[in-house]
Amino acid sequence: MSSNSSSDGTSNHEVEFYSSSGASPPASGDGAAFPSVDDSTSSLLPSFGSKPISPEDVSDVADAADAITTLPFEPTWWPSDQLLLLLNHVHDVYLPAYPYAVTIGVTTLAARLLLFPIYAAGQRNSSRMAHMQPEMKKIMDATPKQPDQATQQKVMAQTRALWRKYDCNPMKGLVVPLASFPFFMGMFFGLKKAPDYFPDLLSSGGLFWFTDLTQADPLMILPVLSAGTFLVMTELTKDQMMSSDPVRGRNMVNAMRALAIVMVPLTAYFNSAVLCYWVTNNSFTMGQSLFFKLEPVKKMFGIWDPPKPVPGQETKGLFDEVQKLMAQKEEEVNALAEERIKAHNEIVAKQKKVRQSLMKKEGLKKKGEK
Helix, strand or coil, rough: CCCCCCCCCCCCCHHHHHHHHCCCCCCCCCCCCCCCCHHHHCCCCCCCCCCCCCCCHHHHHHHHHHHHHHCCCCCCHHHHHHHHHHHHHHHHHHCCCCCCCHHHHHHHHHHHHHHHHHHHHHHHHHHHHHHHHHHHHHHHHHHCCCCCCCHHHHHHHHHHHHHHHHHCCCHHHHHHHHHHHHHHHHHHHHHHHHHHHHHHHHHCCCCCCCCCCCCCCCHHHHHHHHHHHHHHHHHHHHHHHHCCCCCHHHHHHHHHHHHHHHHHHCCCCCCHHHHHHHHHHHHHHHHHHHCCCCCHHHHHHHCCCCCCCCCCCCCCCEEEEEEHHHHHHHHHHHHHHHHHHHHHHHHHHHHHHHHHHHHHHHHHHHHHCC
16 A cells, blocks of 8 residues: 655645645645644534533623623712612612613602792792783883983882882792703703613613613604603693793794604604603693692692783784884885985985076176177
8 A cells, every 4th residue: 555645744635736736845844734634623623521502601601791881880970870870779779679660750750749849939930920021011111222320220129129019030930940950951861871881770671562761662652752741731831931921932832842743753762761751751740730720729829820911912923023024124125215216316406406507607608708
């Protein structure tokens, strides 16, 4: 039987390859020899006596991968981080047996109940400001555009007297937004980033059709509910917005109606945790607005009914204001044209007089020469 390799360790097949291709084989002992089939497959196949990979090992690897992608939660003093800590505390201590969506709803309702006295005081102040507005407008209309120091002091004294008369103050209108803004924005930004820090807690913390709070609502029900409750809330509070200034109030109501329609596509891809908070918050506002319309409640908190329209004062919308501005502009253009025509006629009349006087002088001159 013939040998399968040459004296330098090169196989007969390699000799035939190099002789046919004209290339020189690698030198012996330099580590550049081709690996054998056994050597190349030994690194790919499991060794003798190795154990098969169990499903537990696969799950451990998946958990390790999730741990790498999950961001560590390092809370700061920002309201969004503190509200996330509050939500997790409420869920772990008081509502461990309920989904995380219930925790969001309960925490939102509790916060709105704590803010209720501030909203009631704001409602009282705004209703009285609306009744004060006609008298305040008379004072401002009677004030010259460039008042002197004495006039300014007089106007301030009259304004303070009106505040005491109606027991209201414009600065009190800032209390409600300043008190509710940190909670509203903190909940929004906190729940928006919550899936990055607590994916396991939120992925199974939903309700009904939205079981995963880290994802958008697959049926688009939550965005529609959020926009719908916002629209109803606007319709319930439009009388209050239009009571002090009908024109600006009507424009604001129309803008909020348009915003309610635009909200559906804008919030379609928000995670369900944020929309769960918005629907709860808007629903509470709707109920609060209906509660403030009850006569016993208005009497209890000193909330006045919206003032009746001033006789002779028409409530105009944005389109009417635009028409008024266009009419004023047209009047200004027509007046300018009339002034130009008048100036032109005066110049022509002066030129005619000068021409007549020159003609008279020429006539007298000719008579003198004769």
